[in-house]
Amino acid sequence: MHILIIGAAGMIGRKLTAALLADAGVGGHGITRMTLADVAEPALPATTIPVSTRAADLAAPGAAAKLVAGRPDLIFHLAAIVSGEAEADFDKGYRINLGGTQALLEAIRAEAAQEPYCPRLIFTSSIAVFGAPFPAVIGDDFLTAPLTSYGTQKAIGELLLNDYSRRGFVDGVGIRLPTVVIRPGAPNRAASGFFSGILREPLAGMEAVLPVSRDTRHWFCSPAAAVGFLTHAAAMDTAALGARRSLSVPGLSATVAEEIAALERVAGTKAVQLIREEPDEVIARIIAGWPQTFSATRALALGFRADASFDAIIRQHIEVELGGRIG
Amino acid sequence: MHILIIGAAGMIGRKLTAALLADAGVGGHGITRMTLADVAEPALPATTIPVSTRAADLAAPGAAAKLVAGRPDLIFHLAAIVSGEAEADFDKGYRINLGGTQALLEAIRAEAAQEPYCPRLIFTSSIAVFGAPFPAVIGDDFLTAPLTSYGTQKAIGELLLNDYSRRGFVDGVGIRLPTVVIRPGAPNRAASGFFSGILREPLAGMEAVLPVSRDTRHWFCSPAAAVGFLTHAAAMDTAALGARRSLSVPGLSATVAEEIAALERVAGTKAVQLIREEPDEVIARIIAGWPQTFSATRALALGFRADASFDAIIRQHIEVELGGRIG
Numbered sequence: 162m163h164i165l166i167i168g169a170a171g172m173i174g175r176k177l178t179a180a181l182l183a184d185a186g187v188g189g190h191g192i193t194r195m196t197l198a199d200v201a202e203p204a205l206p207a208t209t210i211p212v213s214t215r216a217a218d219l220a221a222p223g224a225a226a227k228l229v230a231g232r233p234d235l236i237f238h239l240a241a242i243v244s245g246e247a248e249a250d251f252d253k254g255y256r257i258n259l260g261g262t263q264a265l266l267e268a269i270r271a272e273a274a275q276e277p278y279c280p281r282l283i284f285t286s287s288i289a290v291f292g293a294p295f296p297a298v299i300g301d302d303f304l305t306a307p308l309t310s311y312g313t314q315k316a317i318g319e320l321l322l323n324d325y326s327r328r329g330f331v332d333g334v335g336i337r338l339p340t341v342v343i344r345p346g347a348p349n350r351a352a353s354g355f356f357s358g359i360l361r362e363p364l365a366g367m368e369a370v371l372p373v374s375r376d377t378r379h380w381f382c383s384p385a386a387a388v389g390f391l392t393h394a395a396a397m398d399t400a401a402l403g404a405r406r407s408l409s410v411p412g413l414s415a416t417v418a419e420e421i422a423a424l425e426r427v428a429g430t431k432a433v434q435l436i437r438e439e440p441d442e443v444i445a446r447i448i449a450g451w452p453q454t455f456s457a458t459r460a461l462a463l464g465f466r467a468d469a470s471f472d473a474i475i476r477q478h479i480e481v482e483l484g485g486r487i488g
Numbered sequence: 489m490h491i492l493i494i495g496a497a498g499m500i501g502r503k504l505t506a507a508l509l510a511d512a513g514v515g516g517h518g519i520t521r522m523t524l525a526d527v528a529e530p531a532l533p534a535t536t537i538p539v540s541t542r543a544a545d546l547a548a549p550g551a552a553a554k555l556v557a558g559r560p561d562l563i564f565h566l567a568a569i570v571s572g573e574a575e576a577d578f579d580k581g582y583r584i585n586l587g588g589t590q591a592l593l594e595a596i597r598a599e600a601a602q603e604p605y606c607p608r609l610i611f612t613s614s615i616a617v618f619g620a621p622f623p624a625v626i627g628d629d630f631l632t633a634p635l636t637s638y639g640t641q642k643a644i645g646e647l648l649l650n651d652y653s654r655r656g657f658v659d660g661v662g663i664r665l666p667t668v669v670i671r672p673g674a675p676n677r678a679a680s681g682f683f684s685g686i687l688r689e690p691l692a693g694m695e696a697v698l699p700v701s702r703d704t705r706h707w708f709c710s711p712a713a714a715v716g717f718l719t720h721a722a723a724m725d726t727a728a729l730g731a732r733r734s735l736s737v738p739g740l741s742a743t744v745a746e747e748i749a750a751l752e753r754v755a756g757t758k759a760v761q762l763i764r765e766e767p768d769e770v771i772a773r774i775i776a777g778w779p780q781t782f783s784a785t786r787a788l789a790l791g792f793r794a795d796a797s798f799d800a801i802i803r804q805h806i807e808v809e810l811g812g813r814i815g
Binding site for chain 1 (some may be wrong): 578619623629630631632633635640643644647648650651654731732
């Protein structure tokens, strides 16, 4: 099986690559070849499996066709301009998040026009496809009414994925990723960054800023759970999806106060004291439009599984990113 | 007020043009100028109001910019490839229904970048944005999960309209038109054509084909009600819409049997006997995925009104299209 990962240099892309190579397969099929693509050429992982790396701007003319020309059996499309940047740069967000996705789907369709071809395509959507007002628990039939350009671009990607799958051009699955915590490394331009920051920085002995009130509730998964959703989607029987190819996957619903309580249980009072409250009206307003709790009924029935607890998410970060040591 | 109608030569476009000219205004604002555009140049209506006509393919490079250069205050975007044709010709459907709408929104944004400009834009969406399985009554929070490429293109148009409106580039309202009956004139390539045909042909003394079973239920409005939805949307206070700019408007829910019973009440047994059953599996399968009944709660609260009855719809057709005489 030949696997193509677009957006392979990002946080999820790197962890997904590592998980796939560690398993050397997906759903009982061995990996014969991997292609890793991103705007900047991804690092070559250490493995005996043949891996090629490519620098490619998915939205540039011809770029998607080149990536698909190798006829990968399984494609992960993770490439995106994040929410904060897509809101700040309207043209860039539409060009990459909408135009790039369209280019990829069209390239797959063009490839199929030559010779039968219908790869499994895993599209990372986002809970940002939903916008307030919400019911107490968001069911699988709730409308996608995004309140950001990023969410709009992802919701459009879901619609295209459904239509191209219905037409038989691709075998698509969209995964609406919860907000991933704890993101390792430097903050990115996502408005959700502080949800990770208030855990990550104290665990490294550094101060963190909390821009919203402690009763702010949101929907989360760990990096390992996010990778698990994607590999599960790659191996699942898509017949069960019918025409609705995107899934709200099971996350953890938690308030900022619950995050902080978990941090205190795992890392002690000293860590919690490093969180400094600094209200930011702009961030608070963006977050107020975000979803808090999903039923994830379909995804649960299809075998997708949530993290066990916020304590487990924090311990995963300490183990994987900090070598077991709190700073 | 300068009004631009894109898709002015179509059935709804012509009736809308006539209604606007008859009222000589919208929402208390007089019409100073009208521009009528379509793929083929629309006919010039008889009026003292200055009207210009244009042949324009909205998706062609530069076409949208030319239409918007006159800075119309109110734009009706009715142009579309209908469902049957968009399903048969994938590329054409996406080029016009998605590409054309994107081009229009971008042309408006580009115009605003020169000098402040934020026209009211009425976008004709469709109940085809919804797809089975459905609840008994479709509420305003139900997801858009279209089962046709046409419905997909309209659902994407709605998302773009929301985002461009939220950003302040346009003041958009999307109207999800019910299936319009009785469409006058020749059948078009919409799969819904027979819903009109089984009334229109017998009223003209001609035989009509019924391709689905009589218990098939669907959601309807008359041509006059459709025009009324569009003019009401043009005059309404859009603040009440918030970020959800598209509305499921109040139609009539009726079965084919109820349609035929109304025909019998208005036009007698002789008319009904002209309906010949000729089951068509392809049409039946398409229609099975279509919605049947909506709550239309938001639209009703905003003053949108349904037709009184199917009898009234049939009488309207006899009056307006047949000069009061049944064939």
